[in-house]
Amino acid sequence: MHFDLASGVALHVTPTQQFKMTHILITFTTPQTSDNATARNLLANLLETSTHRYPTQTALARQLAKLYGAYVGMGVGRVGRLHTVRLRAGFVNDQIAGTNLFDQVVDLINEILFHPLIDDNEFDGPTFRIQAHNLEQTITALYDDKQFYANRQLMNLYYPDDSIMRGPSFGQVADLAKLTAQNLVKVYQEMIERDRVDIFVLGDVDPAAVKDALGQLPFIPRQATDLQPFYQQPLYSDPKRQVEHQPVVQAKLNLGYQLPVYYQDENYYAGLVFNGLFGGTPYSKLFTNVREKASLAYYATSRLLPFTGFLGIQTGIQAADAQKVEDLIAQQLADICAGKFSADRLAEVQDSLVNQYRASHDLANNILGRELLRALLSLPEETAVIEKINAVTAADISRVAKMVKMQAIYLLSGEK
Structure with a gap:
């Protein structure tokens, strides 16, 4: 109400x-x-x-x-x-x-x-x-x-x-x-x-x-301004790159991409499932291929920020493996663009996202967080979320993957 x-x-x-x-x-x-x-x-x-x-x-x-x-x-x-x-x-x-x-x-x-x-x-x-x-x-x-x-x-x-x-x-x-x-x-x-x-x-x-x-709280009326949460920025012609050296045992290779997928837009659910397949779930390509099969990372995850069009990857690696890891991550993205993932793996990712969504309803803070977003964006009540996740197709995921553009590469290395 x-x-x-x-x-x-x-x-x-x-x-x-x-x-x-x-x-x-x-x-x-x-x-x-x-x-x-x-x-x-x-x-x-x-x-x-x-x-x-x-x-x-x-x-x-x-x-x-x-x-x-x-x-x-x-x-x-x-x-x-x-x-x-x-x-x-x-x-x-x-x-x-x-x-x-x-x-x-x-x-x-x-x-x-x-x-x-x-x-x-x-x-x-x-x-x-x-x-x-x-x-x-x-x-x-x-x-x-x-x-x-x-x-x-x-x-x-x-x-x-x-x-x-x-x-x-x-x-x-x-x-x-x-x-x-x-x-x-x-x-x-x-x-x-x-x-x-x-x-x-x-x-x-x-x-x-x-x-x-x-209603007893003494709030005074204030101008009801139209607040704009979404952020967009132009693409860089070439990715920015920085290497920093500190006495760390485990190097950090972090990658930043632009992915123009925003909260509740037409590509939102496809973007969620793409991120889950790329690095956002235990069934992702980064987890299974970079961390598990190649043993090149202590952790490798991706995160989509749907108010800024930012897709970030965080990895913990050996500094000597930085180029191998970067190349292997690029290969995972290329494979998703080309549709090189099985229907079973897609179903596992979707099931994982559905389970996360259901579990979020057990926490009051998660419910309130969604209500805050709905209020700020003047959106109707969220409905059929599970159906929308499961409706995402392999073609949808590949289409979204092709929208991903590398923009920044940061390496914190313990080696000089």
Whole structure:
């Protein structure tokens, strides 16, 4: 069920008895820019750790414990060109709790979102410094993972210097120096007053009661802008290539392709099955031929990003085998273009994707994630997904495979 609480503030309710918990997701969405991701991530960390009524993490945790161990946390995410700050809450439904827990959790959400620890137009100084330090440590630790590092380097190679897609949704350490307890207040005000807001509720709830409770949150109307999540970029005439040397035991060869297949477009399901056959499932060509038969990779996977037209491959290899691996990957793609795969293998891939789709319905966060995409794109409810996966033909897959264009090759090597 859909309700408009104010201009630019929408409520989406999915009543279900599937879960014993009630789940709330509140998203604040705006276009990502070159410098807003870090600020918004730091803001999310500040909001989830302190409020005027609960000025410390300990005080906030004690209140959550009183709510039968409810969870309320904040983070950031991305949908193509769009940046989202997300509040998630999970708590025992009222029927099990035997009390009106829903209203109490909404009251806490109200405190977190609308009563942050701001005095004299600045965030509390010690809290700000702690959270800025924590975020710096968190981002730095991410890059200590060489697989993560290599993937970020591939993204930097693939996207042009001026592309907003180069900046990760969680931000960058270099941007933290620009942020203060004063200027972050403006970031907060812009988010609360101007961002598109979508509120999702999933659980054994009465939609009318949900609307009444969440309608009490003091969101003001904001301009309902048409947000565009999809990103496209021109093809490079020649693939970009970079080799970097670090003292790593396992080299990382990552490849980036353009594949102009976008979420729910006419080629979307063919693109999903193609990716499953290429490197996205245990039945893929990369897994069976590069990793298993040739024993040239510790892992070899592909991933399709259907909001940016990006297809990425990640491998862990011996540096001396880099050219062999690159050539063998190219051969797998050429074979798919030529239709060199069996009907049985196609059926295995489709079955694997269908099982993944069915399993995703067991997790509330996956359901809410799909609802978020549906809301942002103004799409009707997703139907006949299994039938659409199974309807993809060998010819469809080969046609999509021929759309794949190599654009970037990044090698993190331990050898010079």
